[in-house]
Amino acid sequence: MKKIGILGGGAMGAGIAQVAAQAGHDVIIVDLQSAALEKGIQGIEISLSKAVEKGKLTEEQKVSTLSKIQCSTEMTAFEDCELVIEAIIEKLEIKQSVFKQLDAMLPAHCVIASNTSSLSITSIAAVCQHAERIYGLHFFNPAPLMPLVEIIPATQSKLELAEELKQLMLTWKKVPVIAKDWPGFIVNRVARPYYSEALRIHDENIATKQEIDNAMKAVGFKMGPFELMDLIGHDVNYAVTESVFTAFYFDPRFKPSLTQKKLLEAGWFGRKSGRGFYSYPEGCPEVQMEDSKKENIQNRILAMLINEACDSHYCGLASEEDLDLAMTKGVNYPKGLIAWGKEIGFDQVGKWMHDLMLEYQDDRYRMSVGLKKRMS
Numbered sequence: 481m482k483k484i485g486i487l488g489g490g491a492m493g494a495g496i497a498q499v500a501a502q503a504g505h506d507v508i509i510v511d512l513q514s515a516a517l518e519k520g521i522q523g524i525e526i527s528l529s530k531a532v533e534k535g536k537l538t539e540e541q542k543v544s545t546l547s548k549i550q551c552s553t554e555m556t557a558f559e560d561c562e563l564v565i566e567a568i569i570e571k572l573e574i575k576q577s578v579f580k581q582l583d584a585m586l587p588a589h590c591v592i593a594s595n596t597s598s599l600s601i602t603s604i605a606a607v608c609q610h611a612e613r614i615y616g617l618h619f620f621n622p623a624p625l626m627p628l629v630e631i632i633p634a635t636q637s638k639l640e641l642a643e644e645l646k647q648l649m650l651t652w653k654k655v656p657v658i659a660k661d662w663p664g665f666i667v668n669r670v671a672r673p674y675y676s677e678a679l680r681i682h683d684e685n686i687a688t689k690q691e692i693d694n695a696m697k698a699v700g701f702k703m704g705p706f707e708l709m710d711l712i713g714h715d716v717n718y719a720v721t722e723s724v725f726t727a728f729y730f731d732p733r734f735k736p737s738l739t740q741k742k743l744l745e746a747g748w749f750g751r752k753s754g755r756g757f758y759s760y761p762e763g764c765p766e767v768q769m770e771d772s773k774k775e776n777i778q779n780r781i782l783a784m785l786i787n788e789a790c791d792s793h794y795c796g797l798a799s800e801e802d803l804d805l806a807m808t809k810g811v812n813y814p815k816g817l818i819a820w821g822k823e824i825g826f827d828q829v830g831k832w833m834h835d836l837m838l839e840y841q842d843d844r845y846r847m848s849v850g851l852k853k854r855m856s
Contacts (some may be wrong), residue, residue: 482506485564488580489513489520489551490593493567495623501548502541502624503652505674506559508550517551524549527624558586563648565617567595570719576607583608591641596666598723601634601661602694608713611636615645619654620666620810626808627655630665655809657802663727666798666806668720670817673732675706675717678705679737691756691765694763695777700814705781706757707764710750714743732844733788746823757780782820787848787853789817790826794850826854 484500486493489511499509511517528545537545547714550557558564564582575594582592593615594604604826605614616632629649635643642658649656659665664672678692681768687695693704696730709717716742743749743756750756758764789803798806804816812836829851836845 483508483561485510485553485558486567487501487511487558487564487582488567489516489521489686490567491523492621492623493565494520495527496525496565496567496595496619497549497623498527498545498650499501499619499654501545504548506548506550508552508561510552510555512553514553515763517553521551522545522551525564527622531624532751532827540789545792547824555581555585557658558582558590559592562585563591563593565593565595565621570599572603575604579604579614580607583610583614588613591615591645593645595619598664598720598727599643600663600727601632602636605634606638612638613641613677614672615641616650616661616665617645620667626736626810628667628806628808629655629656630667630810631658632655632661632665633658634661636661638791648768648824653798655805657798657806658800660795660797661808662707662795662797664720667794667810669724669797670785670788670792670807671811672721672724674701674705674739674781675709676735676737678720679739681777681780681824682706687769687773688767690764690767691773692777693764695769695774698774699778699782701816702812703763710756710758710760713749714740714756715749719743729740730843735844745807776810777834782824783829783836784845786817786821786824786826786829786830787833787851790821790850790854791848793818794848821854826851827856830855 483506486509489509493509496545497507497509505570508518528542532539532542566578591613595615595618597618601616605611608614614634615637618630620626620628631642631645633639646656681692682689689706692708696704721736725736728734747753748755751760756761777852793800793803800818807813808816830847833845833847836847
């Protein structure tokens with residue numbers, strides 16, 4: 481795949497274009513808005529300049545990378561590409577319309593991939609005549625810095641392409657993982673309890689948001705769940721939670737929080753708006769709490785995360801290795817959740833889940849068969 485096409489000149493599209501160009505590919509970015517293209521190129525120049533300042537690139541490499549990137553407002557510019565990656569708005573109907581157009585105009589050997597974080601690749605592929613070449617390639621923001629890429633074949637996809645795309649991502653110095661086309665793929669599914677269980681603990685007045693954040697940082701997470709939701713933005717985080725909840729037929733494990741919805745309604749999106757769970761730039765203060773309270777918070781959230789990872793593996797979402805890679809490389813977890821479960825002991829994790837079910841009698845806390853099978 482010598483020439484790469486990127487549809488969308490926003491932050492994600494520009495970031496992916498930079499990664500491909502740094503790997504030596506000729507790249508064409510297409511966006512209907514010329515202003516978006518100008519902003520995208522400016523973003524790439526700033527990103528590369530920062531890399532030069534940090535000694536990660538030479539000035540010559542920066543110039544060479546920029547020379548490989550061209551822009552256009554016409555879709556016909558993709559005609560000689562061997563891979564086109566779509567990175568536009570997260571609306572299924574819009575993506576389907578675009579993919580139908582790309583599928584009709586591009587030669588059959590060209591792979592067409594979506595950077596969607598949670599939409600069904602199978603639904604996108606369904607409108608295409610050559611659905612076998614449709615894939616998901618989910619990069620994480622910012623694409624030049626975040627190593628993980630989720631590779632998602634649709635139901636209709638030619639499965640051999642998964643390995644080809646994996647090898648390509650390795651040449652781009654990325655960490656590729658292969659996931660089944662299920663809601664949220666790996667990261668946006670398995671990570672849901674980090675937010676939702678923290679919100680549940682907070683909503684029940686068991687602990688404050690400051691206590692929960694400090695407790696999870698004490699066990700190795702770089703950011704507490706409330707800090708992380710503020711960083712991601714509640715408009716984004718809540719939308720993904722709601723999407724996964726709906727796609728899993730309203731499974732209570734993925735139930736959204738009214739508390740987060742109220743922040744969204746208030747326009748308190750987090751860091752980007754200056755206020756979310758915390759006010760910024762102040763953020764989360766350090767607080768003191770009893771060890772027993774800290775451990776209860778940690779154990780409860782870890783139990784839900786490990787249970788979800790075990791369930792994902794049991795249902796064939798991904799391999800154990802890819803599940804752990806996804807969480808360490810995609811959201812910077814201190815350990816892979818399967819490995820963490822082995823370290824704690826699956827019997828202990830199972831006891832935590834059993835105790836939660838006894839207390840709440842809520843299907844949200846049902847123990848996965850995948851976890852049960854790992855217990856002695």
